[in-house]
Amino acid sequence: MNAFDLHRTITQKYEDYLRSFIHISDDRILERVNKELDDGKLVPQPLVQLNPNFARNRSLDQLVEEEDLAPELTNIFRGYDLYTHQVGALQRGARGEGFVVTSGTGSGKSVTFLGTVFNYVLKHRQPGLKAILIYPMNALIASQAEEIGKYAKAYEEHTGQAFPIRYATYTGTTPQREREAILADPPDVLLTNYMMLELIMTRHGERSLRENLAEHLKYLVFDELHTYRGRQGADVSLLIRRIRAWVRRKRPLDEVLCLGTSATMSTEGTLTEQKGKVAEVAGTIFGQRVTPDQVIIETLEPSTAQGPLPTAEEIRRAVEAGIDPAAGEAVLKEHATARWLEQDVGMEKTEHGYQRGKPQPWSTLVQQLAAKVEVTEARAGQHLQDLLQWAESVNAQLREAKIRRGYLGVRLHQFISQTSNVYITLEPANQRQISLEKERLEQQEDEVPMYPVFFSRLSGYEFVGVHAYDDSEKDAEKQWRLEPREMDQLKAQKTGTWGDGYLLIHRDGEEDLWDEKRDLDILPSSWKTDPKTKAPSLVTHYKNRLPRQIYFDKQGRWSQEARYPHRGWFVPYKFPYDPTAKVVQGGRRNENTRLMRLGNAGRSTTTSLITLEVLRTLIHAEVPSQQQKLLSFTDNRQDASLQAGHFNDFLMILRLRSALFQALKKADRYTLTLKELAEAVCTILKLPEVTYAYRPTTEEALPNRYNVEALTDYIRYRLLYDVTSGWRINLPNLEQTGLMKLGYEGLQELSNREGLWAGLEGLAGVPASVRLQRLQVTLNFFRMHYALDYYQLEDKNYYYTLQEKLRQQLDPEKLWSLDHREKLRVPGYIVMEALKETKNPVQSAGKNSRLHRYWKRMWQQDAREGEAQTTQGKNRPKYEDFILELFNVLERLHLISKTTVKGKRENRIQEVAGYQLASSRLMWTLGDGTVSHDPLRVEALAEYTPRINPFFKALYQQDFAQYPPLWEGREHTGQVSGGEREVLEDRFRKGELAAMYCSPTMELGIDISSLDIVHLRNVPPNPANYA
Template identity: 35%
Template sequence: MDVFQVHQQLITDYRGFTSGFSQVRDERVRQHVDDRMRSGDQWPDPYLSLNPNFEAGGSIDDLVREDLLHPDCSRVFRISKDEPTGFGGYDLTLHQHQREAIEVARGGASYVLTTGTGSGKSLSYIVPIVDSVLRERAAGTYRPGVKAIIVYPMNALANSQRFELEKFLQRGFGEGEAPVSFARYTGQDRERAAILADPPDILLTNYVMLELVLTRPEEREPLVLAAQDLRFLVLDELHTYRGRQGADVAMLVRRLREACASPSLQVVGTSATMTTEGSESDRRRKVAEVATGLFGVPVAAAHVIGETLRRATTADPADAAAIAECVDRGTPPDAVDAFVADPLAAWVEREFGLAEDAESGLPVRPAHPSTLPRAAKRLAEATARSDDVCRAAIEATLQRGAALLDPRTRRPLFAFRLHQFLSKGDNVYLSLEPEETRYITSRYQTVVPDGSPTGSERILLPAVFCRECGQEYLAVTRISEGGGSRFMSRQDQDVSGGDTISGYLFVSTDVPWPESAESAIIEQRIPESWLVTASDGSVQIAARRRADLPEVLSVDPAGYEVDEGGTSVAYVPSPFRFCLRCRVSYEQPRSNDFAKLASMAAEGRSSATSVITASVVRSLRAQPDLKKEARKLLAFADNRQDASLQSGHFNDFVQVTQLRGALYRALLENPDGLTHEMIEQRVTDALGLSLPDFAKTPDAKYATGRRTWEALRKIVGYRLYLDLERGWRITMPNLEQTGLLKIHYTDLPEIAADESVWVDRHFALRDDDPEHRQELMRLLADELRRVLAIDVDCFDELGFEQLQKLSDQYLEDPWGLGERETRPETGIAFARSGGRGTQRRHLYLSGYGAFGRFLMREKQFPRTEAKLTRDDSQKIIADMLAIMA
């Protein structure tokens, strides 16, 4: 697998995502944002780490011959037992630290593993546990019950360990013949009753669940009774138990020992990141002190087991001339013996995998990880070759080393990893000055670093951007100070209604906000829905909107309101109601400002995770040399709730993109467009699904098969119409919003040109140009469609009920309707009433609404001399609806 190609595609996709849903209008600010993105501030060069090779501690068979392990361990711990039937696998070779752990465990002492990630820490306690159970069986002292409890900080780790135990304890043995039993007992288990009835030898759980076991009577009695004289307690990832949580776990260990009557309980801890300070002996002593306090039993410094590393290569990593020859050669050796003797391979191993301990001189992991560009630069300095050539040589060496297996351990010679940190980025911060002179930065600061020439500070305020036009606003809090007002930085832009001290500052020299409301009306800066027509025919601002108008002020660079000499700004109280430049307005006053204003520090975490996940999975599927079962991605979440949220979001993300992709492909295959009658069939065909992909009965035939396909087509049609709603997915605009889809309406030109249908309609429409009538009808149809005022069967009550029945009977998740999915609230009832019915979904299409105001605008109908009123606009809308129907 070419991991560098996967990484490059990941960065490309994430860059497109973070830059695609927000725009910046101001040229200087846009240049600043573009420069940051090009420099990779949000995705710094990944750290590259090479899993080091460990000193061998002998094979399982060797330890059996030395009587360190029971003979049956040779049957249990073998590699590749899951290969074709009849193959018993390979003998497992242990690392030196694993052998040391087994030796300490045989002596009955508690111990701690402090080896690095990927060092096989789990085998360091699993082997002793299994060996103990096997010896009890052989001696005839075996008693059914729990012999070991392994505690993980996350259920995901317990799940992963369960699969590892399956490889050793189940594969290679017949059904029910496993020598040692195990089970996972966590909050997500459905088989608790079976575990309580027949407790296993090894119990995998988390510390919260273990606490509950000791407090719930229905669980305490069977499990604690089964765990009498408990032999092992393992605490994985010890570094997570600190502070109050560490104290809780320490008390839990003591209570468990008392409840299980286990005075000789062995406690085992593992962690790769306990401490890095001091010498090796200092670190062992510190870890022993911490473990003693946590375990409640003495842990000797000698029983803190670290890793013993060895070099995989044999060449001199400092031979610059030989390394230069390898760089010029371009292709690393493809045989194991030649590769381990390759000078460039030795240099790569030293750069990314091994360093020398200053105290002992032994190989250790590097204290500081390196990046590929940094390593390429060092190699270029040593070999007098270009950075690009050296980078390509390093990548090729790493890839070849990962493909070659060590004949002794059957593990890759170079098992390396890329550690990529992805950031949502920081806000853009601007000083309170005119656009051409203001200070711009993306580093969080409260004031401009160089100060002000006048001696007063110049504050920095976070910028947010209109999602429609990219106009910048400064997020502020307005406070009273010294008898006047002062504006301070505000980080949280998502302010709900009723907060009068939070808002935004609008700074513009080319389109400043007018000083008076009358001027704003004349310049057509006020949204149509904010205006009313007085009895004298004049246009005024609605009384309920006057308190929400922007306030023109003058402020100095420190944020104080001043009488003169400051920067002219318009203060917009939160929540954000309309853009002062493009006039896009929001009729839901308490809605979240995230849907209206974009911040460079808020990309939509769930959407970002879904994009990253999809990118990696898609890249893995494109790797020809990767086995199908290996094309997987493992993702961790902080808790079960986050995992559930993210999995649901990802499922929705995949289905939406899959459906939109099918619609796009169907449109490409039908350049003349798709009509209502054919769109369901063509898009379903473009999905490329087979019956088992969506059917509850995968092998359905005849009428059942036909009905199953019909159900899928109807669901596809329903989802397509539902996706026409504008703006409900901020980070996932639909195809129309991205410019990939255009929607036309049948017969509009003919209807607009047919004078006979307009004779009895409102005089403004009757006397209008056909082209203008067509444009008005298109605008009205667009407004209706974007609030789902669409007359289709799946949106009415009976049609949706039939759709639910089809879905429940024939379709499997995720293609069917969800259990809690309800019929969408649409504007169809209003549309059918001709503009006089109930308003839904904030569909302001009556004479009091935005579209009505648009119709009443002066000179909107050039052929009409009369001034239009509210009643006129309502009649015009009703006439157009009636004719289009």
């Protein structure tokens, strides 16, 4: 596996995703943003950490002879060669002293205390609890118990005798029967956490265990000592003191020894000062004196040949010669670049030996090598990659030969930011300062404030976040000032006031964004006064919600009069009209649907996308299937559960849409009807029954007909729902990416028949192409609101039959099924007036509906253009009469159906007509790469062409059938039962479970060191959170 290629592919895909949403119309801002992204603003260079080798000392067999340790240790740790820090700890343990070992991951810290404890147990064979091993997390308890189990199994296989050390775990998940056995006959060694140890010391039921440890306890061992801090550290410190006092009551002359292990706890100062600091912390926790000599710090040694470091000339010759990946370990050990990288960059030599070098950005390593040997950075980077890949190849051969030795082990740490902001000064486009950091620029003696910028999703124009103070502000210094405001600081104001909103800065040489006299004509008529009573003008409510011209300077001073050099428009928060795109915005819409920051990803979406790209990249890299997986940690169990569900939903949508696209490419005339749809998509998905069925067939050649039918029905349901509710900003659907078009069978032919539409204003007397478009929009209104006439979901008997069928055949624990509590969503109805307490959802097509606004715009457009046979003024029919007549025509043409809907209106039960789209007339057709804007969702008052997201367009064209059908993510938290967690862990170890989302404090029986990639959903506030 080439880690660098994997990393490059994953990060490039994420960058492509972020860039796909960027829509900025100002060239200078776009140029600056692209430069910052190229320089790693959101995806910085990875940190490269070289894993040093720990200094080897002697074999355990030798130490046993030298220190008079129990001979049986050689059978427990058979063939074990010890590192220097392990020897130092075991020597102190043999002398009856406590110690603290602080060293890096993979240094064998557990051997130091296990060897010490086992030595004592083997020399004191009488029954009793002699050592308690305390861990901060149940995950570590499970891992340690598994490791001791391996020692026990190897011992028994080698000697043919029972393992001489009795051990047990005692946590909140330990079954009651096992707890009772421990209380009745305590083991030699007990593994627990500090909360359970607290309960052991206080609960009446554990009194026998307390008495036993008072008589026999010798060691309290604390793993991951650095995690005990703050209140938790104080609790543990007091608990230790109570246990030691409890033991002294029975054995006043026999001291309980405290042992500790930790990651590096101090890196400042000299080695002696570091040891002194660790000793001080450990002594505070243990409540007993710990000297610096009792602190044992890791000893490192180079894996490559030692001696004088290679010269620049020697390294240059190595670079010019290139890397021979077939060369063996001996050549690697002497290689000039390898020696320089490990001993000069990856390690730091001091008077006390070698110390770890600090992780560095990859670009820094490349620059160092390029400067040293005077080659280009491209060549230096390629040489380093080739070298590290060669080292990994040698390490793989050593692992296969079961040799505990390695060279230039490397870890890549990649930090990813989700979003950022652009900041500008309040100046014209060709003069303003642009930054992606919040700051103040010094210009001469004045401080110039920087303002956050958000961009219109429709036009890409910059909206500057401000709070406009006028003379009503009590603080005189703030009066007539524009103060910067982030999007999450903005709040709606009372109509007619200034306050929170946005500043649109006029661009020199361009038409004004807003001119009330010019733009009044195109605005909705409901925003204007009645022309029959007075000259047309804006009603007060909308006048104060629309742009207002102001003048300002770069210091943020402003006025409605031309006192300052720059001109623009103030737009209030929750603006109803975007003048940069000439689009009416619904007042209730979330501000994030109108404007965007730099980057568009939330944490869940980012994690799901990264998970997907990791899995895809591992497959394309031909990594063994057992390693094609990702373990992800998140802050808490709620987020872990949410993330697992998000990933599964994300993956299912991608698979469905990709399969639909592939099916359309293969379909006759590139078109599918509802009758053909589900079967065609299932053929592309190729899902084996084991991925969805309760009782999958054991013979793939003989599928279970009932399972296949249930899956087909479920796929049909999901596809129907997807075309009604798939319009997500961060997950555009096939229509939005130009890959598919939704049409209605026979509608074009019907549109060509002029006589069918006589008397219907806006349909009669217009070109057939215009009529077709307007009818499609009307039917889309039904589709958008899931008002579908589909017998399996509409008829009560069919609905329950279908739902029961899906529950009987499809396993809710699997991806392709209803969840345990999920119900099929019942289609709704379109009615003329809203009802309450209806059996099915209803959506009004009345005066406040999008459909009403659409048709009013069409009538106004026809009146202006003089195209249609419009009836002006008082002879124009009421909208309600028109739409009911249109619905009647559509019903006669079998495009929609009509039924009676019962519900409450004005506290009375009423029956009204309800309408649904005939789902049998839906046609899914392969797209031509173009997208027309939806006039129901985007009320554009001028020409508007939606942008196509290139990332999702390319993603949907991928054939997901090439990936394992069993891909899914699951949560691993306290919400999941112990038995189920064990099943998940087993599936994950085997590579059957693609992603597991864990809370960091949960018991986790997974050896993290065996994984190629680990993900953190949030960067923890300190390392102890994820120790």
